[in-house]
Amino acid sequence: MAEKVVTRFAPSPTGYLHVGGARTALFCWLWARRTGGTFILRIEDTDQKRNTPTAAEQVMADLRWLGIDWDEGPQVGGPGGPYLQSERTDIYDKYVRRLLDEEKAYYCFETPEELGALRKEAEAQKRGFVYPRPEHFPTAEDAEKARARGRAVTVRFAVPQDEPIVVQDLVRGEIAFAPDDIGDFIIQKSDGFPTYNFACVVDDYLMKVTHIIRGQEHLNNTPGQQALWRVLFADGPLPKYAHMSVTVSDAGGKLSKRERPKALLAAIKAMPDIDTNKLAEVGGLTVEQLQAFIGGKATPDMPSIDAMANSLGVQLPEINIVDFFRSGYLPETMVNFLALLGWNPGDDREIMPVDELIQSFDLSRLTKANSLFDRQKLIAFNTEHIRMLPKQKLLGHLRDYLEVIASPVVAADDELLSRIIDLCEGARTLADIERKCRFIFMGSDRIEYDDKAVKKVLLKGDGLDTLQSVRDELAAMEEFSEDKIENMLRSLAEQRSVGLGKVAQPLRVAICGTTVSLPIFDSLSLLGREETLERIATTLQRFRV
């Protein structure tokens, strides 16, 4: 490895970091870390219409949560800065100027409508559309005049037509493109901003990027970018390309952020009588906006989608990295799982800490075929990472999680939380842990009884009777410890010649409202005798006829 590796992740800040982007970032990062190279974060915010001011911050926060740090980029600086493309327009202008002067690029004046018509025509003739290059390039004066007439002016790169463009891809090998299939693409938009295909070439060169690792969706852009690089930077060796397979969704097609609104919409439509006024309010929308959403005409932003889903109790598929955080997944899990989406170490290892991932990572082992994002396997990975992670780290993650979901369990101190973790062996997500212990922190007046649980264990059979006996025994106990509670419950079950479950379940529902909680003996001792007795009394009163 003679040359120092430089990789970059170049997201456009349009919202949260989603799994696809996170995987790209991870691969770039892993390769840089593996080789002792440099990992750059560059924000591609050249689309004035789509940028939201906080999106870049959000993306960076999400990367940090995953443990992906950058050596150069926003917040840390570096020799190739600035790292926001919107702050580099003078650089791009310079190169556009040069290309124009050398007649390797030219002005165009078509409107989007006119271009659209041309495209349609090409398709009707079963041809691929390529922009028809004019015989004589318009002059600078022509451009001025057009501008003065209010015409939109763009600049196109004249793709050299002399020979096939051959891309050497680290994953797919040699891929040849016919130059006349590529067509002169726009490098500068009418608002003066560069297009992605232009800015990324200039920046990759200036930032000395050696390896471009990105999704396969960029494969078709590559010949054009490569041609541009050759014309612009004849002195610089081409970067190496590695196009990763696409991650597809179980819903079919590329995993997309649109899946969340789609899932919510489907859920709303499945609900016969829904209070649109209330729902609109929850989502911070006007009723008209909500109707537009339901009618498929508009899509509200993510926080709004989340809020509505939450109030309806609908579980949306996780797509963004924060979604996984909120569902109780560990960053260690995500990193491990994402790494295995399109890469593997070549042996049977699957569950790996990040250090091992870095050690094992190699671009030569990227997979060619698309892979499906398997949520069940993700859960299995999370279970394993929860088990493996050092206690202190897990505790930290749990605390972050509790804060973000605003759980009442945040009230617990570290010692208590640590004990709870011990009692949750086998938990699949942090949400499992939270769900099992939240009853302790709820306050007896706020217990919500789960209908199904109540029917099944209290109302059916002699659940209430059993509960009454349990209560009497508990009240009579001298010492309220786990051991004593266990002895008592076991002998009670024996007396009644039933399994422990028959005794424990009514009790569980009485103190938590559900059939799922920490082990029953610990649940009781954690709650304390007084609170336990009170909850049982409340339950008996409420459900006894």
Added chain:
RNA sequence: GGCCCCAUCGUCUAGGCAGGUCUAGGACACCGGGUUUUCAACCCGGCAACAGGGGUUCGAAUCCCCUUGGGGCUACCA
């Protein structure tokens, strides 16, 4: 429509580049059993794949071609 990529169990994949050791290995899921105070977890066992057709070769999951299927791109988005 055009261009490009891909193809091993339901899913992720190992093996393919250097054909025989592959009656195809692992993991998740699933099914059966065990353990059990709930949910999980855990233990044991099982089911399950080289898309189809042609070549090349003594021999093909592995190399070549075609078909079929899946995916991506086709913007003054990135």
